Amino acid sequence: MSSLSPSLSPCNFAMSPSELTSNGSSSGTFVHPENGFKDPLSSLDSEKVMMEFLQQSSVKGIDDHLFEFSEALRTVAKALRRVAEGKASAQAEAAEWKRKYELERTRNLSKEFRELSFGDHHDTESDRTNNEKFCGKHGICSQHILRDGEIDFDSKVFHNKIMRKASFRLSWGCNGEKNGQHKHDIVSFERGNITTAERSSKQISLRWESPPQKVLILTKPNSISVQVLCAEMVRWLKHQKNIDVLVEPRVRNELLLDDSSYSFVQTWENDEEILHLHTKVDLVVTLGGDGTVLWAASIFKGPVPPLVPFSLGSLGFMTPFQSEHYQEYLDAIIKGPISITLRHRLQCHVIRDAAKDELETEEPILALNEVTIDRGISSYLTNLECYCDNSFVTCVQGDGLILSTTSGSTAYSLAAGGSMVHPQVPGILFTPICPHSLSFRPLILPENVTVRVQVPFNSRGHAWVSFDGKDRKQLAAGDALVCSMAPWPVPTACQVNSTHDFLRSIHEDLHWNLRKTQSFDGPKELS
Ligand SMILES: NC(=O)c1ccc[n+]([C@@H]2O[C@H](COP(=O)([O-])OP(=O)(O)OC[C@H]3O[C@@H](n4cnc5c(N)ncnc54)[C@H](O)[C@@H]3O)[C@@H](O)[C@H]2O)c1
Numbered sequence: 093m094s095s096l097s098p099s100l101s102p103c104n105f106a107m108s109p110s111e112l113t114s115n116g117s118s119s120g121t122f123v124h125p126e127n128g129f130k131d132p133l134s135s136l137d138s139e140k141v142m143m144e145f146l147q148q149s150s151v152k153g154i155d156d157h158l159f160e161f162s163e164a165l166r167t168v169a170k171a172l173r174r175v176a177e178g179k180a181s182a183q184a185e186a187a188e189w190k191r192k193y194e195l196e197r198t199r200n201l202s203k204e205f206r207e208l209s210f211g212d213h214h215d216t217e218s219d220r221t222n223n224e225k226f227c228g229k230h231g232i233c234s235q236h237i238l239r240d241g242e243i244d245f246d247s248k249v250f251h252n253k254i255m256r257k258a259s260f261r262l263s264w265g266c267n268g269e270k271n272g273q274h275k276h277d278i279v280s281f282e283r284g285n286i287t288t289a290e291r292s293s294k295q296i297s298l299r300w301e302s303p304p305q306k307v308l309i310l311t312k313p314n315s316i317s318v319q320v321l322c323a324e325m326v327r328w329l330k331h332q333k334n335i336d337v338l339v340e341p342r343v344r345n346e347l348l349l350d351d352s353s354y355s356f357v358q359t360w361e362n363d364e365e366i367l368h369l370h371t372k373v374d375l376v377v378t379l380g381g382d383g384t385v386l387w388a389a390s391i392f393k394g395p396v397p398p399l400v401p402f403s404l405g406s407l408g409f410m411t412p413f414q415s416e417h418y419q420e421y422l423d424a425i426i427k428g429p430i431s432i433t434l435r436h437r438l439q440c441h442v443i444r445d446a447a448k449d450e451l452e453t454e455e456p457i458l459a460l461n462e463v464t465i466d467r468g469i470s471s472y473l474t475n476l477e478c479y480c481d482n483s484f485v486t487c488v489q490g491d492g493l494i495l496s497t498t499s500g501s502t503a504y505s506l507a508a509g510g511s512m513v514h515p516q517v518p519g520i521l522f523t524p525i526c527p528h529s530l531s532f533r534p535l536i537l538p539e540n541v542t543v544r545v546q547v548p549f550n551s552r553g554h555a556w557v558s559f560d561g562k563d564r565k566q567l568a569a570g571d572a573l574v575c576s577m578a579p580w581p582v583p584t585a586c587q588v589n590s591t592h593d594f595l596r597s598i599h600e601d602l603h604w605n606l607r608k609t610q611s612f613d614g615p616k617e618l619s
């Protein structure tokens with residue numbers, strides 16, 4: 093139905109033109125065709141007139157919508173009669189009722205809503221296509237019609253009618269498939285209320301589906317104690333556990349130099365083989381300090397097998413296993429399950445002369461702790477323009493900038509004033525080194541961003557970039573470094589769990605917040 097027929101009798105009712113709409117849209121204003129209505133509040137005949145109107149309506153077989161409308165009018169008429177009988181409160185009720193009716197009617201006139209509210213809507217193929225178009229692959233759409241406030245008036249107009257919050261959809265801003273991997277939080281979406289349910293920072297547990305068969309042992313060089321332990325561990329793994337052992341060529345030579353019976357130990361001959369190590373190795377064991385864990389991570393340019401770091405260094409933030417108990421630990425790890433910390437890495441590209449149209453990018457470099465851009469041997473302040481997802485962040489003028497993972501937050505970034513961050517918190521730390529500005533405080537950016545650091549053409553000197561303290565490269569004016577989170581984390585085995593191991597390391601290695609407790613004697617509060 094689009095409008096009231098001019099043949100209908102003029103009726104006496106109290107809707108001002110602005111209170112009713114004429115044609116099912118929320119924009120028009122209802123004006124009776126003959127403009128002949130009286131002030132209904134002054135008339136006792138209004139209900140009678142309404143009845144006539146309804147009779148005519150039903151004779152003409154108007155649709156649901158008009159029926160509802162006429163029902164509404166009947167209720168208005170009732171209210172008006174009560175007004176006429178001098179009940180002042182009824183006047184207020186009528187006004188409130190009309191307001192609610194107007195609101196409800198405007199909402200319900202949308203065809204889509206009407207279908208949904210009467211439960212006769214079924215997802216069509218085109219609905220589904222539209223949903224997908226809107227939400228994208230990673231979108232979440234409202235599953236529920238919201239029944240937040242059913243109104244129960246004495247008229248059946250509101251039967252099965254519902255007040256709704258506006259429906260909406262959530263979708264992830266993915267620039268291409270690659271970024272989909274950053275979707276960690278599962279967002280639950282019931283009745284229009286957004287809550288997060290599953291989180292990435294839960295303790296991860298690794299369970300073997302078949303027993304590990306090959307272990308790679310990586311050792312800190314130039315240490316007799318490490319060499320001795322390595323020889324012992326190789327024998328134990330082979331003869332007690334029947335596990336194949338792989339070591340670096342240097343280590344195999346050292347073993348064979350001592351004892352020719354170590355010929356069963358395997359190694360590789362060229363760099364090409366290193367690229368495929370992750371396909372052969374089930375477990376990596378490191379014997380050394382944090383530097384050896386960084387070394388192990390640097391060997392794997394892609395996926396990394398689970399890593400078991402034994403502590404043989406002065407500090408051991410990432411090495412929770414004591415070497416004296418290696419058999420006990422390895423026994424438990426080979427059996428599984430293992431608690432794992434997924435340590436994220438930064439993936440960095442150096443772009444030479446970024447202003448050129450054809451960009452020459454070098455091989456990506458992965459960093460487990462951090463990438464540092466500093467002034468190197470130059471005595472000038474660095475001048476680094478920083479962008480986050482193409483938005484200007486700031487210009488670093490000082491000794492340099494550290495872009496750190498949360499695993500690296502206890503290393504150089506901490507020394508430069510950055511916060512310590514639990515390794516499972518997803519993020520990139522943006523920490524200046526000796527900034528020549530009092531207001532330059534460290535930042536933590538979300539893990540999904542891409543950070544670009546550029547040496548401007550008007551820079552007085554060159555900058556230098558290094559990755560986990562190694563592989564130094566010069567950045568000339570116009571060169572840039574682009575950094576984002578790599579898709580291949582380093583899964584390190586926990587001694588207890590991620591949080592316990594992190595807290596242990598900041599207590600035992602850093603002596604964090606160690607202070608003598610105040611004695612009981614001394615000044616006391618008066619009670
Ligand atoms: N001023 C500083 O604190 C400073 C300066 C340069 C480099 N570093 C750190 O040294 C790292 C390279 O380590 P390396 O062993 O090859 O060099 P290294 O032998 O010079 O040792 C650096 C020290 O940093 C510690 N360390 C490394 N990673 C750590 C981490 N994630 N948390 C806490 N401590 C950590 C090591 O245990 C070691 O004591 C770099 O990634 C950088 O973070 C720190």
Ligand SMILES: Nc1ncnc2c1ncn2[C@@H]1O[C@H](COP(=O)(O)OP(=O)(O)OP(=O)(O)O)[C@@H](O)[C@H]1O
Binds near residue numbers: 311340383385405407
């Ligand atoms: N297999 C390896 N081959 C070459 N270099 C290595 C190897 N393992 C470790 N390194 C390097 O040796 C250095 C020292 O290693 P690491 O930090 O493990 O020992 P550490 O200095 O005794 O420990 P800590 O740093 O806790 O005092 C680091 O710079 C690291 O990169």
